[in-house]
Amino acid sequence: MKASRLFLGTLIALVACGEGTQGSIDQTALGETAACASCHEQIVESFVQTAHFNTSAEASSGSIKGSFSEGRNVLRTHVDDVWFEMEERDGGFYQTGYTRAQSSGIRLPETSPPRARTEPFHIVVGSGKVGQSYLYWKDDGLFQLPVSYLSELGEWINSPGYYDGFIDFDRPILPRCLECHSTSFQPRRDGSGMLYTREYTLGITCRKCHGDGSRHIEYHRTGGGDTTGRSMVNPADFSRQGQLDACALCHGGDRKPKQPTFSFKPGDVLDDYFFEPAQRDNPLPDVHGNQVGLLEGSACFVGSPSLTCSTCHDVHQQDRDLSVLAGKCLACHQVDDHPRAAEIGEQMNSSCVDCHMPRRKSDILQLAIPGRESFISYRSHAIAIYPDVADSILQAHRPQ
Numbered sequence: 183m184k185a186s187r188l189f190l191g192t193l194i195a196l197v198a199c200g201e202g203t204q205g206s207i208d209q210t211a212l213g214e215t216a217a218c219a220s221c222h223e224q225i226v227e228s229f230v231q232t233a234h235f236n237t238s239a240e241a242s243s244g245s246i247k248g249s250f251s252e253g254r255n256v257l258r259t260h261v262d263d264v265w266f267e268m269e270e271r272d273g274g275f276y277q278t279g280y281t282r283a284q285s286s287g288i289r290l291p292e293t294s295p296p297r298a299r300t301e302p303f304h305i306v307v308g309s310g311k312v313g314q315s316y317l318y319w320k321d322d323g324l325f326q327l328p329v330s331y332l333s334e335l336g337e338w339i340n341s342p343g344y345y346d347g348f349i350d351f352d353r354p355i356l357p358r359c360l361e362c363h364s365t366s367f368q369p370r371r372d373g374s375g376m377l378y379t380r381e382y383t384l385g386i387t388c389r390k391c392h393g394d395g396s397r398h399i400e401y402h403r404t405g406g407g408d409t410t411g412r413s414m415v416n417p418a419d420f421s422r423q424g425q426l427d428a429c430a431l432c433h434g435g436d437r438k439p440k441q442p443t444f445s446f447k448p449g450d451v452l453d454d455y456f457f458e459p460a461q462r463d464n465p466l467p468d469v470h471g472n473q474v475g476l477l478e479g480s481a482c483f484v485g486s487p488s489l490t491c492s493t494c495h496d497v498h499q500q501d502r503d504l505s506v507l508a509g510k511c512l513a514c515h516q517v518d519d520h521p522r523a524a525e526i527g528e529q530m531n532s533s534c535v536d537c538h539m540p541r542r543k544s545d546i547l548q549l550a551i552p553g554r555e556s557f558i559s560y561r562s563h564a565i566a567i568y569p570d571v572a573d574s575i576l577q578a579h580r581p582q
C-alpha cells in the first residue's frame with residue numbers, strides 16, 4: 183500500500199506541474215490519469231492497478247513478465263535446429279530466432295554458425311494475467327514478435343497461431359488489435375501496409391470510456407465547488423444498449439469494421455461502426471472474448487431489463503474475488519430456496535460462480551507448445567445450469 187501511496191504522490195505532483203498548461207492533458211497513460219487524481223484520488227489509485235490500465239506498455243524490465251535469465255530465456259521448437267533466445271543487453275530487450283538449416287532444406291555442417299534474426303521488444307500487449315505478446319517497430323510499421331509468454335506455465339511460448347518451428351518476424355499488427363489493447367494510435371494505410379505515427383497512448387485510460395476530460399477539469403478547477411459532475415461522459419447515463427456497446431467495442435468478439443478504427447467514441451452506437459457479428463445466435467466463446475454475446479443469451483439478462491456489465495463489475499478496481507462476485511447474484515437470487523441448497527451447504531458462495539459460470543477451454547486459441555496440447559481457458563458469461571460441472575464440484579468436496 184505504501185508503494186501505491188508514493189506513486190499517487192508522484193501523480194499529484196505531476197498534475198500540479200501541469201496546472202499552467204490550461205485545457206491540455208499530458209497524453210501519456212500516467213499523465214492522463216494524473217490529471218484526474220487530484221479530485222478522484224481513490225478511483226485513480228485503484229484503476230492504475232487494473233488489467234485495463236496495464237494492458238499495454240512500453241517494453242521494460244517491469245512490464246515484460248517473461249524471464250531473461252540464463253536457462254529460462256530459451257524457447258525450443260519441435261525442429262531440433264530452430265530455437266529462440268530472449269536477451270537483455272545494453273538496456274534493451276531482444277528476441278532472436280536461430281537456425282542452422284537453410285530454407286532450401288539442405289542442412290549445413292554442424293560446425294557452421296547458426297543463422298539468426300534479431301528484433302527488439304518495443305511494446306508489450308497484455309497485463310500478464312493470462313499472458314503477453316510483444317511488438318516491434320520497423321520504420322513506421324508495427325510487427326508481432328514470434329515468441330509470447332503464458333503466465334499459467336511461467337514460460338515463453340510460440341505466439342498464438344504461429345507454426346511451431348518457423349521463424350516468422352513479419353506479422354503486421356492491424357489497428358483493431360491496438361484499438362482493443364490501447365487508448366489511441368493514429369493508423370494510416372500506405373501502399374506497403376499499415377503505418378502508425380509515434381503519437382500514441384498505451385494502456386486503457388479514463389479517456390477511452392469517458393472521452394476527453396479537459397473541459398470537465400477546467401470547469402471543476404474554477405467551478406466554485408460544484409458537486410455535480412459537468413461536461414463529462416458518464417456511461418451510467420447511457421441506455422442499456424449504450425452501456426453494453428461501451429464494453430462491446432472490445433468484449434463483443436470479432437466484428438468487421440464499417441468505419442475507420444479508433445473512430446468509435448463513448449456514447450456512440452456500435453452497430454454504426456461494425457457489421458453484425460458473424461454468428462449473433464451462437465457467439466464464439468473465444469478468449470478474445472465475447473462476454474457481451476454470451477451474457478445476452480443468459481436467462482438473467484433476458485429476465486432483467488436493467489442488467490448490464492456494471493451490475494457485477496466496477497471497472498475502476500480489480501475484482502477477482504469470486505465470493506464477492508457471487509454476492510452480486512444475491513441482488514436478484516435468494517439462495518435459501520436454492521433447489522440443491524442442502525447438498526451444496528457451505529460451498530454456496532465460494533462455488534457459485536464456478537457452478538454457473540464455469541471456466542471453459544478456448545477451442546480457437548490453441549497454443550503450439552512442443553510436446554503438449556495447451557489451451558487458454560476463459561470464464562463463460564453464459565450464466566446457466568451446468569449439471570456435469572456442478573456434480574464434479576460437489577464430488578470433489580464430498581468427504582471420503
Ligand code: HEC
Nearest residue numbers: 217218221388392395399402403408409410411414415416
Ligand atoms: C478539479 C476537480 C476534478 C478533476 C481534476 C476531475 N474531476 Fe471528475 N468530477 C469532479 C466533481 C466535483 C464531480 C462530481 C462529484 C463526483 O461524481 O465525484 C466529478 C464527476 C465526474 C464523473 C461523473 C460525471 C457524472 O455526470 O455523473 C466522471 C465520469 C468524472 N468526474 C471523470 C473524470 C475524469 C475521467 C477526470 C480526468 C480526466 C476527472 N473527472 C477530473 C471533479 C473533478
Ligand code: HEC
Nearest residue numbers: 307308309310311312313314315358359362432435469471
Ligand atoms: C476485439 C478486441 C480485441 C482484439 C482485436 C484483440 N484483443 Fe487481445 N484481448 C481482448 C480482451 C477483451 C482480452 C481479455 C480476455 C478475456 O478475458 O476475454 C484480451 C486478452 C489478450 C491477452 C491476454 C492478456 C492478459 O490477460 O494477460 C493478450 C496477450 C492479447 N489479448 C493480445 C492481443 C494481440 C497481440 C492482439 C492483436 C494482434 C489482440 N489481442 C487483439 C480484446 C481484443
Ligand code: HEC
Nearest residue numbers: 215218222225226229386387388390391416417418492497
Ligand atoms: C473501461 C471503461 C472505463 C474506464 C477506463 C474508466 N471508467 Fe469511469 N466509469 C465507467 C463506467 C461504466 C461508469 C458507470 C458505472 C455505473 O454504471 O455505475 C463509470 C463511472 C465513473 C465515475 C462516476 C462515479 C462512479 O464511481 O461510478 C467517475 C468519477 C469515473 N468513472 C471516473 C473515472 C476515472 C477517473 C477513470 C480513469 C482513472 C475512469 N473512470 C476510467 C467506465 C470506465
Ligand code: HEC
Nearest residue numbers: 233234237308309311361362363428429431432491495500
Ligand atoms: C478499449 C477496449 C476495452 C473496453 C472499451 C473495455 N474493455 Fe474490459 N478489457 C479489455 C482488455 C484488452 C482486457 C484484458 C486486459 C489484460 O489483461 O491485458 C479487459 C479486461 C476486462 C476484465 C477482466 C479484468 C481482470 O482484472 O481480470 C473485465 C471484468 C472487463 N474488462 C470488463 C469491462 C467492462 C465492464 C467494460 C465496459 C464498461 C469494459 N471492460 C470495456 C478491453 C476493453
Ligand code: HEC
Nearest residue numbers: 481482485486489493508510511513514534538565566567
Ligand atoms: C439483475 C438480476 C440478476 C442478477 C444480478 C443475476 N441473475 Fe440469474 N437470473 C435472473 C433472472 C431474472 C433469471 C430468470 C428467472 C426465470 O426465468 O425464472 C435468472 C436465471 C438464473 C439461472 C437459471 C438459468 C436457467 O437457464 O434456467 C441461474 C442458474 C442464475 N440465474 C444464476 C445466477 C448467478 C450465478 C448470478 C451471479 C453470477 C446471477 N444469476 C445474477 C436475474 C439475475
Ligand code: HEC
Nearest residue numbers: 429433473474477490491493494502507510535559560561
Ligand atoms: C452476473 C454477474 C456478471 C455480469 C453481469 C458480468 N460479469 Fe464478467 N465476470 C463475472 C464473474 C463472476 C467473473 C469471474 C471473475 C474471475 O474469475 O476472476 C467475471 C469475469 C470477467 C472477465 C474476465 C474473464 C476471464 O476469463 O477471466 C471479463 C473480461 C468480464 N467478466 C467482462 C464482462 C463484460 C464485458 C460484461 C458485460 C457484457 C460482464 N463481464 C458481465 C460476473 C459477471
Ligand code: HEC
Nearest residue numbers: 508511515521526529530531533534537567569572575576
Ligand atoms: C455446486 C454447484 C452449485 C452452486 C455452488 C450453486 N448452484 Fe445454483 N444450481 C446448481 C444446479 C445443479 C442447479 C439446478 C438444480 C435443479 O434444477 O435441481 C442450480 C439452480 C440454480 C438456479 C435456478 C433455480 C430454480 O429454481 O430453477 C438459480 C437461480 C441458481 N442456481 C443460482 C445460484 C446462485 C446465485 C448461487 C451462488 C450464490 C448458486 N446457485 C450456487 C448448482 C449450483
